Amino acid sequence: MTDNPISNAVAVRDNSPQGLIEQYRGDFTTVLPSHVKSGTWVRLAQGVLRRDKNLAQVAQRNPGSFMSALLECARLGHEPGTEAFYLVPFGNEVQGIEGYRGVVERIYRAGAVKSVQAEVVCENDTFIWTPGKVDRHEPPRWDGPQAVPFHDIDWFGDRGKVKGAYAYAIFQDGTPSKVVVINQVYIDKVRKESRGSDKASSPWVKWYEQMVLKTVARRLEPWVPTSTEWRKEQMRAAQQVAAEGHVTQLPAGPPPPVSDPDEVVEGELMDDDTAA
Structure with missing residues (x-):
């Protein structure tokens, strides 16, 4: 059988x-x-x-x-x-x-920002942030106290306990995103809602500062693109606009060369398989 x-x-x-x-x-x-x-x-x-x-x-x-x-x-x-x-x-x-690195990777992956700044603020740090107090007679400055927080840290001294965190991004044109700031009350609330956050195996116990940075980075997400697919759609849209404009102006000629929307961006995951 x-x-x-x-x-x-x-x-x-x-x-x-x-x-x-x-x-x-x-x-x-x-x-x-x-x-x-x-x-x-x-x-x-x-x-x-x-x-x-x-x-x-x-x-x-x-x-x-x-x-x-x-x-x-x-x-x-x-x-x-x-x-x-x-x-x-x-x-x-x-x-x-x-993790925090994962959130930041998704922000960079979208391609809309050139840098992300996120830091925890400790008791002995000097932190100044006065949103909205901008001199309208002065040009915008992404590197000045009008646009982003001033944060002075003694990296080799006793910084004290963590009391908050902040994050913002700098877009490709040099302008800053919205600045998000969280305090200890908010951090404690997020940690309390995290399952098993008091257990020894929890990231909140093993990597507390990283979890605080992740928390503030999550607050930044609504203000910056975080998807690679978003980037591809932007590139496709740009190609379509360029092609349509070219056809209207020069109907006899071929469309201008454009970058491949499927091109892998440096620093992203790549397969080491060899196509058969």
């Missing part, structure tokens, strides 16, 4: 966390931003399990939570298990937590 090949395939299916990552490669590919190659991303996700035995054990017990965390990581376009996106075991489940 001939064995049923479908039954045999089911019997030997690898249901380990590593195997599930491979099985659901298509789902991850669907949500991954276009600048991330699925081959590289899958290998990175599998590598995290080999490096962290505790994470692998929890993922084995609760693969659903692990896969959900990876799906969110893929949607945001981050490398799993890095400072951009933490995979943290909480009891019997895996929680995915975007």
Whole structure:
């Protein structure tokens, strides 16, 4: 009697966390931003399990939570298990937590800003920020106290406890974004709403300042673009406008050369696979 090949395939299916990552490669590919190659991303996700035995054990017990965390990581376009996106075991489940670096990466990835400034403010720092008090007779200055906060830090002294944080971005034309400032009350509120924030394994315990920076960077998100897809749409729109304008003015000539909207930006994730 001939064995049923479908039954045999089911019997030997690898249901380990590593195997599930491979099985659901298509789902991850669907949500991954276009600048991330699925081959590289899958290998990175599998590598995290080999490096962290505790994470692998929890993922084995609760693969659903692990896969959900990876799906969110893929949607945001981050490398799993890095400072951009933490995979943290909480009891019997895996929680995915975007880090400060991840938020900033998404801001840079959009291509609308050339720099992001975010700092924690401590008790012994000098911090001055008076929004709205701008001399209308003076030209705008992105590097002056009228436009962005003044923050003087003694990097080698005792700065005291963290009492707040601020963040802003500088757009490509040199103008600043809205400045966002958070105080200790707001930080404590966000931490309280974070599940397991008092546990030793929580990023709020292990990397407190990084979580404060992430909190203020999140407050900056509504004021700056944070999507690579947004950048591609802007480039496509610019191409369309340029092409339409050229056709109207010079109908006999070819459209001017434009940059490839799918070109990978330096510093973003790239696949090291070689096309067959």
